[in-house]
Structure formats: structure tokens, C-alpha cells
Amino acid sequence: xxxxxxxxxxxxxxxxxxxxxxxxxxxxxxxxTAAPRQSxxxxxxxxxxxxxxxxxxxxxxxxxxxxxxxxxHPGEVDAVTLRxxxxxxxxxxDMTRIPMEEYVAxxxxxxxxxxxxxxxxxxxxxxxxxxYLARLIDYQRRxxxxxxxxxxxxxxxxxxxxxxxxxxxxxxFFDLLRRKLTPxxxxxxxxxxxxxxxxxxxxxxxxxxxxxDRLMDMMGIDRSRCxxxxxxHPFTDSCSRWDVRITTHYYEHDVASGMYSVIHEGxxxxxxxxxxxxxxxxxxxxxSTMGIHESQSRLYENLIGRSLPFCRxxxxxxxxxxxxxxxxxxxxxxxxxxxxxxxxxKRTEADELTYGxxxxxxxxxxxxxxxGDVTVQELPEAWNELYRSCxxxxxxxxxEGILQDSHWSGGAFGxxxxxxxxxxxxxxxxxxxxxxFDPWPQVERGDLSGVxxxxxxxxxxxxxxxxxxxxxxxxxxxxxxPQVYVDYLTQKFTALYQL
Numbered sequence: 001x002x003x004x005x006x007x008x009x010x011x012x013x014x015x016x017x018x019x020x021x022x023x024x025x026x027x028x029x030x031x032x033t034a035a036p037r038q039s040x041x042x043x044x045x046x047x048x049x050x051x052x053x054x055x056x057x058x059x060x061x062x063x064x065x066x067x068x069x070x071x072x073h074p075g076e077v078d079a080v081t082l083r084x085x086x087x088x089x090x091x092x093x094d095m096t097r098i099p100m101e102e103y104v105a106x107x108x109x110x111x112x113x114x115x116x117x118x119x120x121x122x123x124x125x126x127x128x129x130x131x132y133l134a135r136l137i138d139y140q141r142r143x144x145x146x147x148x149x150x151x152x153x154x155x156x157x158x159x160x161x162x163x164x165x166x167x168x169x170x171x172x173f174f175d176l177l178r179r180k181l182t183p184x185x186x187x188x189x190x191x192x193x194x195x196x197x198x199x200x201x202x203x204x205x206x207x208x209x210x211x212x213d214r215l216m217d218m219m220g221i222d223r224s225r226c227x228x229x230x231x232x233h234p235f236t237d238s239c240s241r242w243d244v245r246i247t248t249h250y251y252e253h254d255v256a257s258g259m260y261s262v263i264h265e266g267x268x269x270x271x272x273x274x275x276x277x278x279x280x281x282x283x284x285x286x287x288s289t290m291g292i293h294e295s296q297s298r299l300y301e302n303l304i305g306r307s308l309p310f311c312r313x314x315x316x317x318x319x320x321x322x323x324x325x326x327x328x329x330x331x332x333x334x335x336x337x338x339x340x341x342x343x344x345x346k347r348t349e350a351d352e353l354t355y356g357x358x359x360x361x362x363x364x365x366x367x368x369x370x371x372g373d374v375t376v377q378e379l380p381e382a383w384n385e386l387y388r389s390c391x392x393x394x395x396x397x398x399x400e401g402i403l404q405d406s407h408w409s410g411g412a413f414g415x416x417x418x419x420x421x422x423x424x425x426x427x428x429x430x431x432x433x434x435x436x437f438d439p440w441p442q443v444e445r446g447d448l449s450g451v452x453x454x455x456x457x458x459x460x461x462x463x464x465x466x467x468x469x470x471x472x473x474x475x476x477x478x479x480x481x482p483q484v485y486v487d488y489l490t491q492k493f494t495a496l497y498q499l
Contacts, residue, residue, distance in 0.1 A: 001062075001065050001066060001069050002069075003069060003070065003073050003076060003077070005066070005069075006065070006066040006067070006069035006070050007066075007070065007077070007081060009062060009063065009066035010066055010067070010070065010081070010084060010085060010088070013057065013058075013063055013066070013088075014084070014088075014281065014282055014283060015281070016057055017054065017057060017058070017283070018240070018281050018282075020050055020053060020054045020057065021054070021239075022239040022240070022243075023050055024047060024050050024051070024054075025237055025238070025239050026239065027043055027046060027047060027050075028047075028111075028237065029229070029237055029245055029247075031043050031111070031114070031115070032114070032231045032232075032235070032247065033229040033230060033231050033247060034229070037115065037118075037119070040111060040112060040114075040115035043111055044108045044111035044112045044115075045108070047107055047108060047110075047111045048104045048105070048107055048108035048111075049104075051103060051104050051107035051108075052100060052103075052104045055095060055100045055103050055104065056100070058091065058092055058095055059092065059095055059096050059100070063088075063092060064089075064092060066085075067085045067088055067089040067092065068089070070082065070085040071085050071086065071089060079465070080278065080279065080282070080284065080465060083284060083464070083465050084282050084283055084284060087283045087284065087464060088283055091283070094147055097143075097146040097147055098143055098146060102139070102142075106139050106143075106411065109132070109135060109136065109139070109411075110136070110409070110410050110411050112132070113129070113132040113133070113135075113136060113409045113410070113411075114406065114409045114410055116128060116129055116132050116409070117129050117132070117403065117406060117408075117409035118232055120403055121232065121399055121403040121404070122232075122399075123399075124397045124398050124399035124400075124403065125398070126380055126398040126402060126403055129403065129409070130376045130377065130379075131376075132409070133376050133379075133408055133409075134375075134376045136408065136409075136411045136413075137369050137370070137376070137413070139411065140153070140157060140370075140411055140413050141153045141370055141372075144156035144157050144370075151166075152167065152370070152371075153370045154167060154366060154367055154370040154371070154413070154414065155167055157370070157413050157414030158170070158414040158417065159414075160414060161289065161290040161291070161412075161414050161415050161417075161418050162289045162290060162291040162417070162418055162421060162468075163289055163467075163468045163469075164468070164469065165291070165417065165421070167367065170363065170417055173420070173421070173424075173482055174356070174359075174360045174363060174420070176482055176483070176486060177356040177357075177360065177420070177482075177486065178357070178360065178390075180486045180490070181353065181356060181357075181486065181489060181490075184353065184489065184490055184493055184494070184499070185341070185343065185353055185354055185357075187497070187499050188341045188342075188353065188493055188497045188499070189342065189343070191497040191498070191499070193340060193342065194333075194336035194337055194339075194340050195333060195336070195337060196337040196340050198325065198326060198329050198333070198337070199254065199255055199256045199337055199338075200253050200254060201253070201325045202252055202253065202325070203252060203253070203254075203255040203322055203325060204252065205250045205252060207321050207322060208250040208255060208258050208321075209250070210321055211255075211258075211259070211317070211318065211321040211322070212228060212248060212250075212258065212259075212262045213228075214317050214320075214321065215259065215262045215263060215266065215314075215317075216228065216262065216266055218313070218314065218317065218446055218448065219263065219266045219267075219270065219300065219448055219452075220270070220448050220449060220452050221266055221269055221270060221273065222273055225241070225242050225243065225244060225273055226244045226245070226246065226269050226273060227244075227245050227246075228245075228246050228247065228248060228262070229245065229246075229247045230247060230248060230249055230250065231247040231248075231249065232249065232406070233249075233348075233405065233406040234246075234247050234248045234249060234261045234264070234265055234348070235247055235265070235406070236265045236268035236269055236272070236297075238272040238286065240280060240281060240285060241272060241273055241274075241275045241277065241279075241280055241285055242280070244269045244272045244273055246262070246265035246266060246268070246269050247265065248261040248262050248265060249261060255318075255322070255325075256337075256338055257349060259305075260301050260305060260306075260338075261348070263300050263301045263304075263305040264297045264298070264300065264301040265297065266297075266300060267296040267297035267298070267299060267300030267301060268287075268293060268296060268297045270296065270300070270452060270455070270456075270460065271287050271293060271296045271455075271459070271460050272286065272287065273460075274452075274455075274456045274459075274460025274461055275460060275461065275462075275463040276461045276462070276463060276465075279463045279464075279465060283464065284463045284464040284465050285463055285464075286463060286464060287463070287464075288459075288462065288463070288464050288466070288467075288468045288471050289418070289468045290415055290418035290422075291417075291418040291421040291422050291425060291468075292422070292425065292459065292468060292471060292472065292475075293418070293422065294418045294419050294421070294422025294423070294425075295421075295422040295423075295425035295426040295429060295459075295475075296422075296426070296455065296459070296460075297422070298419070298422050298423045298426045299426035299429060299430060299455075302352050302423070302426070303426055303427065303430050304443060304448070304451065305338075306335075306338050306339055306352065307335075307440075307443065308331065308332070308335045309440045309441075309443040309444035310443050310444075311331045311332075311334045311335040311338065312331040312444050313443060313444055313445060313446035314334075314446070315329065315330075315331050315334055317446075318334075336496065339351065339352070339492075339493075339496055341353040341354060341493055341496075341497070342354070343357075343391035343392050343393050344391070344393065345387070345393055345395060345396075345400045345401070345404075346358075346400070346404055347359070347362075347404065347405065347419075348404075348405075352423075352489060352492070352493075353489055353493050354391060355419075355420075355423065356420050356423065357390045357391050358391075359416050359417060359419050359420040360390060360420070361383070361386040361387065361390055361391075362405070362416040363416055363417050363420075364386060365379065365382060365383060365386070366413050366414065366416065368382065369413065370413065379402055380398055380401060380402045383395065383401050383402045384401060387401070423485065424480070424482050424484070424485035425472065425475075425476065425480065427484055427485045427488045428476045428477070428480065428481065428484045428485070429455070429458075429459075429475050429476060431477070431484060432475065432476060432477035433451070433454050433455075435477065436454060437450060437454070439451050439454075455475075458471070458474050458475045459471055459475050
């Protein structure tokens, strides 16, 4: 095969690959947002079929020859083509380690398990979900061992979501959070809580939908390429930079929940929308790693969205949408309320200060699951005990406990640490941004264009073209230092609660 033939083969393969992936994405989005519950019976068959076709498309001798030909001529192809070949070769190698029938069975299991999880959560019925969870753990443990039997399965899975990450790296990271932040959490717990009652009045859902649109506009999200829908557990998915979907939920008596869900998912959307058009419809047209992706959502949600300047900008918009409910509320009152820091049950509703503990709990449980140290039957009590010891809260039911997150129903073991890493990355990115320009006067005016441009230049536009460490080095302004994150939280909450 000549080099030109190899490039043509890669182009044709990616065109077909993107078509199958878009079809699967749309099916997943429909199943999570609008499809009737029983539709899973047909959807899991279709998802299995599409996965099988994608497997056949990928694992061919012709594809391998094309990729190896391109990789053998690094000086004769452009950087984008070379990186595409590297990414595709890595995926091909991983996929060929799994027999097709197992790959398809796993995809079908994930579709079915997600539907069962939705119903189990609604009914707080963990025993209904437990058999699916056991099968998902078994699949992922076997897949990890096939990919690299020289490493612990959990290390392999962690590396899948965040390149270079391992338990050896994460154990001291989470230990630092526990040691340094627990005294602050305990000190804050003894201080009077701020007023939050004005955020828990009746906020009709139809008005919250209007507010969500206003928030997306404030963030600079291109609505011609990004839509919003509603689901049980908010997420963002993307077919391409031309079609990004965010989802959220609305609670009538908790307007901040929907607000920060939209801002969080909007951060993910800005990343996907900001990938360079030159990478469109290739395997490079997405976020680099889940940790870097979560750095964007957590940066917008917390570092920008829970700042006093943003509260000053967003309160007039909130008053337009909810004039009666927010009469007399000041920006300082809103800032204090949205930064109320108390140990709580739900990760997605947790404040910045205690959030890392929620992720630590899931990290500890995933380690035990993948080592086989805990059975699925023992998981709820293990979960509840960690919530007692790490956060001092009692879990009243499985809906509020082990069933609260959707990740395990999709087989996403190793994803959760990305949230904590992303939170820490985000603080260091902000500090580096502040060395380039002062974003806060713009933020106070409700103008995020400067923030978007800075992140777009250093992170978004690259997609997967650069390696993760290259992106992080530029965006962080040096090596990753989790102490910057700890210092930020300590200083912010010491000031807020006058410790």
C-alpha cells in the first residue's frame, strides 16, 4: 500500500466511523431524554448491531496496513494526519484484544443497564440494578486485563479516561485533599449557615427553561450548534462540533440546581464547540481527556459561576426571569447562598469545598470493586459507611446513595477521579489566565468572551491533536500542582466563613 493509498483509506474509514458513532450518539441521547421506557428492547438490539458493524469496520487488515504505513512515514504527512493515525492505531489495538461477540454483548448490556438504572433509581431499588452492575464490573475487569495484563485492571481503566493516571498518582492526590480540606470542612460546619431560603421558593419549570436559555447566551454558546434537553442525570454529548447536546434537570424548589447544571454542561459544550474546524469529522474532534474536559465544566460552574463578579452579572437576569422570588436579594446574598458549604448526600449538588470527598468515596469503592474486595451486594453498605466517615452524613435510601450517579450503568469505571482532577486543573488554569489578563471586570459585566478566548486558544481548538500533557503544560503554566487547588479552597472558604 502506498502512502497516498493509506491516507485515502484512513479518510474513508473515518467517514464511515463517524457515521456509525453519530447514529449511536443520537440513539443514546433519545433514550436518555425522550424515548418511552420500553423502547430499550429495540434500542439495545440496534446499538448492538451498530457496535458490531463498527467493530468489523475497524478491525481489518487493510486498516492496520494503512495506519502502519502512515506511521512509518512521519516526515511525509502533516501533523493532523499523523496524529489521526496514532489515535486510530491505539483504538484498533485495544479493540482487537476483545472478541467481537464480547464487544457487542457489552454494548448491548450498557444500553440495557442504563434503562434498568433509571427505573431502579426512581424506585430506590438497588437489587434490581445489582446483577447488571456485577456483569459490567466483570466485563471491564476482563477487558482491562486483555489490554494490559502487567498492570492492575483499575490502573488500566483510569488511564483510559486520563492518560498517565494511576492509583500511585491518585492516592497521594486524594490523601492531600482529605488531610488539608477536612479541617476546613469541620471549621465551616461550626459557622452559621448563610441564607438560602430565597433559592428554594417555587420556581416554575417553564420559567427555569427560559433562564437556562439566558444562561447559555451569557456563556457565549452558539445555539445554532448546541441544543438543550432534560434528563434524570445531566450530561453532554457530541456528534461533531456542529451538533453538541447538553442536558439538565429542573427542580421547582431548587433553582440553583438547574442553574449550575446548565453552566457545568455548558462548559463541556464550549469545549466541543471550540475544536478547530480543521479537525471536523475526524477522531481528533473531541476533548483530549476526561480530566481536561471536566476542568472546563468545573471552571465555568464554580470558578466563574460561583464567583462574586458572576453573581453580580447573573442576578439581574435571574430577576428578569423570577421577579417576585428574588425581590430584595443582593449579589452578596446570592454569592453567599450559592457557596453554602455543608456535607451533603449528592455529588452533583455538592459545594466546592466538600465535592472532592464525594469523588474520593467513589474512587475508593471503584478500587475495591476492581480488586474484588467488595461484592455488589456489599456495595450499598460500603457506600453508606464511607459517607459517614468522610462526610458525616447518613444515607437514607439507595436513591440518595449508591444509585445517584449514572456512570456505572454505562461501564464507566475510572471516570470519577476526572472530576476531582478537573477541579484542580481548573484552578491552576485560572491562575495562569490571570497572569495573561484580568478576566473579572468582563465577568462582572456578564461578558465571558475573554475567558472563552483564552481557553479556546490553549485548550479547545486543539481537540485531541496535541497530547494531553502538552495541552496541560500550556494551560496550567507549568507542572500540575494540586496544592494550588487546596490553597484556593482554603482561602475562599476562610474568607466566606470568617474562619
